[in-house]
Amino acid sequence: MQRSKNLTFTAVTAALIIVLTALAEVIRLPVSIAFGFIPVIIISVFKGPKFGAITGLIFGLSSFTIALIFSANPLYRTFVNPLVSVIPRIIAGAVPGLVYGALKKIKHPGKNFMAARFAAGLAGVLTNTVLVLGMLLAFNYGKDLGGFTINFAYVAAVIVSVNTVVEILLFPALTAGITYALDKAMRTD
DSSP: OHHHHHHHHHHHHHHHHHHHHHHHHHSOOSSOOOTTHHHHHHHHHHHOHHHHHHHHHHHHHHHHHHHHHTTTSHHHHGGGSHHHHTHHHHHHHHHHHHHHHHHHHHSOTTSOOHHHHHHHHHHHHHHHHHHHHHHHHHHHTTOBOSSOBOSHHHIIIIIIIIIIHHHHHHHHHHHHHHHHHHHHHHHTO
């Protein structure tokens, strides 16, 4: 019974990841927010690092697929490399579950663990950002991509200053709230 619940939970999460990743491309915002990563963080906190890594893989494959579809754009082409688009997401998917598990152990039982949930969300965002951007720089540093050069200044000015700040402000709060609500809902079954 538990195995089928886990499979269903993972399948629903996978569908959410794919839809949110595609939706982020359809709805063109001035910044590129990794909305597909939100369910990865949530399942990692709620079900643990193993499920976080599995859903991180799904998110990475979704990002890879989007990069293939839009590969005429030079920036998307950089994400066709699975070392940039997939591997960092697997690791970043496991980290929130590891952080939450570790912090939950040091908190007093009976608490709602909101700080641990928030910290896990923050750890997920930071891990995803550092690993993806690190790999992006490692494979593309100095390359001209359609009028701009990939370097530390570009990454700091364009990606970190906007995208990362929005994700740091938004994702940990969503993680804490949604995982708390899921925990409450699952306990009433």
